[in-house]
Amino acid sequence: MRWDIIIPLAIYLVLLIGIAVWAFNQRQAVQTGGKSAEYYIAGRGLGWFILIFTLLASAASAGTYIGGPGFGYEWGYGWVLAAMAQVPATLLVLGVLGKKFAIVARKLHALTVTDFLRHRYGSHVVVILAAIGIVASLMVYMSAQFVGGARILQEITGVPYVWLVIIFAG
Amino acid sequence: MSETRERTGAIEEDFTEDPRYAASRREMIISFVYFGVYTFVLIGVAWLIGGGKDADEIGFILGFPDWFFWSAYVGGAIFSVVPYFLVKYWFVDMPLSASGEDSEVGEYESPERRSGEPSPQD
Numbered sequence A: 001m002r003w004d005i006i007i008p009l010a011i012y013l014v015l016l017i018g019i020a021v022w023a024f025n026q027r028q029a030v031q032t033g034g035k036s037a038e039y040y041i042a043g044r045g046l047g048w049f050i051l052i053f054t055l056l057a058s059a060a061s062a063g064t065y066i067g068g069p070g071f072g073y074e075w076g077y078g079w080v081l082a083a084m085a086q087v088p089a090t091l092l093v094l095g096v097l098g099k100k101f102a103i104v105a106r107k108l109h110a111l112t113v114t115d116f117l118r119h120r121y122g123s124h125v126v127v128i129l130a131a132i133g134i135v136a137s138l139m140v141y142m143s144a145q146f147v148g149g150a151r152i153l154q155e156i157t158g159v160p161y162v163w164l165v166i167i168f169a170g
Numbered sequence B: 001m002s003e004t005r006e007r008t009g010a011i012e013e014d015f016t017e018d019p020r021y022a023a024s025r026r027e028m029i030i031s032f033v034y035f036g037v038y039t040f041v042l043i044g045v046a047w048l049i050g051g052g053k054d055a056d057e058i059g060f061i062l063g064f065p066d067w068f069f070w071s072a073y074v075g076g077a078i079f080s081v082v083p084y085f086l087v088k089y090w091f092v093d094m095p096l097s098a099s100g101e102d103s104e105v106g107e108y109e110s111p112e113r114r115s116g117e118p119s120p121q122d
Helices: A003-027 A035-044 A048-059 A062-075 A077-083 A086-108 A113-121 A124-157 A161-169 B002-014 B019-050 B066-090 B111-116
Strands: none
Touching: A003 A124, A062 A077, A062 A124, A077 B019, A077 B066, A086 A113, A086 B019, A086 B066, A113 A124, A124 A161, B019 B066
């Protein structure tokens, strides 16, 4: 148990929880009708700078830390070249979906993709299926994140693997 | 007969498509073209420089294989600068709010707006 690494991590976690509590108190001041937008997308007021960090955070996952280097070690630079294809994917996502989604979402007051589907098709079945699909795929994705993060932290800090998975999931 | 024709005509005339959608569509096509060109250049340059060579024949630049250096690093650097010019010259700056007006005046009445207008007491 390497305490010189665990303690800064714990302090960082406490800071994050503090920011969440502060944001919760800020949220009380938002007028009614805007609370969902304030929670999900920060009231549409974050701007381009935070968008960059959102994209970077999406790219930084267990795949980037464990899977990517593992593949690179086994297959060499050819795999790294193939992974470079996700560089223009960022502009593709923003360019294809950005403007049209932004305009239509402001008209519909839609916050998520499921809102879009509900407005487009008007059918409960579509919305329920979309929600089930999102939850199922996120379960799979998040379990990979738990395993990857717990393995990394186990190697770094020496805390037993099971504890780390429980902490991550919590 | 003429009644239904009038009704369908009225329905078609009532709906005018938001003119911002056409610009959005053009930007979508530009993004696709950018993605396609980037991928094509990345793979093409890598294959042209390093395709089918034995490990002894590959030259090294800064420690990296030359095909990787030219395709991923140099190509990536050039294509990271290209979007700046794409957006500057080809993309249209437009307000995103629902009504098409300036997005500062939106759902949340911000205090800055109130201070600029004459208040009802004046």
